[in-house]
Amino acid sequence: MSIQSTPKQSWWNRIAHPGQFVAWSAPWLWPLAVLTALLFAMGLWLAFIDSPQDYQMGHTVRIMYVHVPNAWLSQFVYGVMALSALGTLVWRHPMADVSMKAAAPLGALFTALALFTGALWGRPTWGTFWEWDGRMTSTLVLLFIYLGIIALWRAFDDQLRAARIVAVFTLVGAINIPIIKFSVDWWSTLHQPASVFRADGPRMPPSILAPLFVMFAAFTLLFLALHLKSMHTEIKRRRIATLQRKAAQGHTA
Amino acid sequence: MIELGPHAAFIIWAYLGVALAVAGLVGWTLLDARRTARKLALLETRRARK
Numbered sequence: 001m002s003i004q005s006t007p008k009q010s011w012w013n014r015i016a017h018p019g020q021f022v023a024w025s026a027p028w029l030w031p032l033a034v035l036t037a038l039l040f041a042m043g044l045w046l047a048f049i050d051s052p053q054d055y056q057m058g059h060t061v062r063i064m065y066v067h068v069p070n071a072w073l074s075q076f077v078y079g080v081m082a083l084s085a086l087g088t089l090v091w092r093h094p095m096a097d098v099s100m101k102a103a104a105p106l107g108a109l110f111t112a113l114a115l116f117t118g119a120l121w122g123r124p125t126w127g128t129f130w131e132w133d134g135r136m137t138s139t140l141v142l143l144f145i146y147l148g149i150i151a152l153w154r155a156f157d158d159q160l161r162a163a164r165i166v167a168v169f170t171l172v173g174a175i176n177i178p179i180i181k182f183s184v185d186w187w188s189t190l191h192q193p194a195s196v197f198r199a200d201g202p203r204m205p206p207s208i209l210a211p212l213f214v215m216f217a218a219f220t221l222l223f224l225a226l227h228l229k230s231m232h233t234e235i236k237r238r239r240i241a242t243l244q245r246k247a248a249q250g251h252t253a
Numbered sequence: 254m255i256e257l258g259p260h261a262a263f264i265i266w267a268y269l270g271v272a273l274a275v276a277g278l279v280g281w282t283l284l285d286a287r288r289t290a291r292k293l294a295l296l297e298t299r300r301a302r303k
Contacts, residue, residue, distance in 0.1 A: 063264055070271070113274055226278065229282050
């Protein structure tokens, strides 16, 4: 039976069965890709043409439209991985570790981009590319955690065994997410406190919030599309490993 | 040309860096997907012949 031709099952099995998962989620890829491209085009237009400069930061505020979505994704992707880790350890869900493995390189890149754009925003506004303060240091630690997780996946031939170890490591590393979030409140820092997601509402005018939210949506959909595609690839990679193992054992089943 | 003020270089490098990284990520994801799909198709064809 091919990976594309497994029989129809209940909705739970459709999520849990790798072949069924590929079959029902593949049609979402193109619409997701097109919507992502449209949102990026709209976001860039708003960011460069239809938004004002900031009264303090001037035009450098435009770096925020790529910095904040990447910073958000660096933590959101880790949240997805932590949920998937629970899925692996608690429910033994077959797709949970596929999701966890596919998300790690994406999270690492978004975290690296958050640090890169933050450094380029910091130099003209704070006078320095880098400062060892709570927010920046904890985000750098997050990047190292992502790289550690990618290395752990590669250290094991048996991916099912790797999944449990990586899941434990991922859940332990999740303690860094609230540290990143509250670092600006707990410690003295150059980084500004939360100004978008606040109990009393955003502190920014709509002309700056609009491009920011469109770019948020564009980057989040980009992650969802790439995550889905990477999960499909990982499912196929595991099918290859199974076929090669069977061939090596002399089976043809 | 859009006026970006005295710190234009920082803005341009930030967007250029993100664009290159995202393009690289998309390219790598698609290339990896294509390579893996081709390998799986080859293995399943060989298996079907047996």
